[in-house]
Amino acid sequence: MVTWLTTREARAAGLIGFFFLLSLSHPGDALPATDKAAATLLVKDALTVPGRSTTIEARLSTAGPWTTAGIGGEPMELLVEDKVVATGMTGGDGRVFLSHRSNVQGALPIRVRVGKSSRVLPVEGRANLVVWEQRNPLVAVELAALMEQPPAPPPIPLIGTTLDSGWKPMPNAAEELAKLTQFYYRVIYVVLLPSSGADGFRAANQTREWLSAHQFPPGYVLVSPPGGDALGEKLDELRAEGWKTLKVGIGRSTAFVEAFLNRRLQAVMVPEPSGEAPAKARVAKDWKELRKKL
Numbered sequence: 001m002v003t004w005l006t007t008r009e010a011r012a013a014g015l016i017g018f019f020f021l022l023s024l025s026h027p028g029d030a031l032p033a034t035d036k037a038a039a040t041l042l043v044k045d046a047l048t049v050p051g052r053s054t055t056i057e058a059r060l061s062t063a064g065p066w067t068t069a070g071i072g073g074e075p076m077e078l079l080v081e082d083k084v085v086a087t088g089m090t091g092g093d094g095r096v097f098l099s100h101r102s103n104v105q106g107a108l109p110i111r112v113r114v115g116k117s118s119r120v121l122p123v124e125g126r127a128n129l130v131v132w133e134q135r136n137p138l139v140a141v142e143l144a145a146l147m148e149q150p151p152a153p154p155p156i157p158l159i160g161t162t163l164d165s166g167w168k169p170m171p172n173a174a175e176e177l178a179k180l181t182q183f184y185y186r187v188i189y190v191v192l193l194p195s196s197g198a199d200g201f202r203a204a205n206q207t208r209e210w211l212s213a214h215q216f217p218p219g220y221v222l223v224s225p226p227g228g229d230a231l232g233e234k235l236d237e238l239r240a241e242g243w244k245t246l247k248v249g250i251g252r253s254t255a256f257v258e259a260f261l262n263r264r265l266q267a268v269m270v271p272e273p274s275g276e277a278p279a280k281a282r283v284a285k286d287w288k289e290l291r292k293k294l
Contacts, residue, residue: 036121038063039071042201043112043127045208045221049134049242053101056086058112058125059201060094070094075115080108080129087115105131107218127208130220132186134242139185140235140260142192142251143207145270146173146216169214170271172287178217180291187219188246190256193226200225231259248294257281268293 040063048054056078061068070093078086078098086098102108108131113124132138148168181187189211191203200223207221224231238246249260249267257278260267269277270284277283284290 036117037071037119039114039120039123040068041112041114041123041125042205043110043125044201044204044223045128045130047130047132047220047222047243048102050103050105050131051101053099054129056098056100056110056112056127056129058096058098058127060090060096060114060120060123071120074117074120077113077115079111079113100129102129102131105133107220125205127204128218128220134245136186136245137184138188138243138246138248139180140188140190140222140246140249140251141177141219142190142249142253142256144192144256145250145252146170146177146211167210169216170287174214174216176287176290178215180294181217181219185248187217189216189219189221190231190249190251191221191223192231192253192256193223195226198226229259229262231256232262235259235263235265250290254278266294 039060041058041060043056043058046054046056058076060071060074060076062071070090072090072092072094074090076088076090076096076098077084078088078100080100080102085100088096088098090096096112098112100110107128109126110129111124111126114120114122146169148170177187189207191200191207193200193203204221204223211219211221222234224234235246247265249256249265250270251257251260251267252269252271252273254273254277257267257269261278261280266282267278267280268282268284268290270287270290272283272285282293284293
């Protein structure tokens with residue numbers, strides 16, 4: 001999960017441009033045609049336990065470089081293992097909510113696509129349906145803690161840039177996280193949005209693609225709104241839903257770490273901050289050292 005930092009922290013981490021890139025890239029865009037409109041279809045991850053029905057949220061919107069608008073009244077299909085398991089209709093804001101129950105554990109790839117439509121070109125979006133036992137230990141990882149400090153972003157981001165345009169993983173991060181999750185932890189990747197107008201669907205989609213491209217272990221991508229204790233409230237919601245084994249957070253920013261410490265949960269900062277770390281936070285100078293701090 002990407003965390004929004006203070007001005008000083010953001011400058012140090014060099015992460016501001018990342019969120020601009022999230023809002024400019026358009027995965028899933030369809031090609032234009034004269035009789036049907038091109039559209040973008042984005043899907044958020046869903047988290048559940050075996051045998052419990054959960055809701056998958058998707059959004060169909062116009063495909064534009066700067067602004068988008070929801071497309072309502074379109075038939076949608078949810079596919080698991082290439083089989084249609086649920087259908088629905090987009091509302092006026094372009095969103096659709098599709099329910100599914102699975103007994104298969106793990107991060108299951110799912111697809112949502114437009115059904116038979118006279119107005120919209122065929123398009124689909126992908127995400128993960130994450131099915132875990134609630135007794136499994138969980139670790140939350142801030143996306144910023146997985147990234148090297150990138151080169152300074154240009155004043156105006158270029159159209160067509162992607163997360164791989166300067167956003168490289170921290171050395172050993174993927175390998176060390178894979179070791180943590182191989183036999184013990186399940187991982188939740190946390191993305192902290194920069195502002196109330198930021199696109200959570202696009203942030204989740206781009207994060208998932210970046211993690212996959214750099215061979216991070218599969219997990220649940222959680223998008224947190226900005227402001228105040230928004231991340232802390234997300235943690236409270238997870239625990240209220242039964243995910244009480246989430247007791248460790250690995251982050252880069254003070255905001256992320258304090259959300260855990262304020263709930264008497266363990267927090268590890270990585271890499272070592274240039275300034276003072278919050279009281280009671282553990283600090284790892286790099287990912288090679290991280291497992292010693294857990």
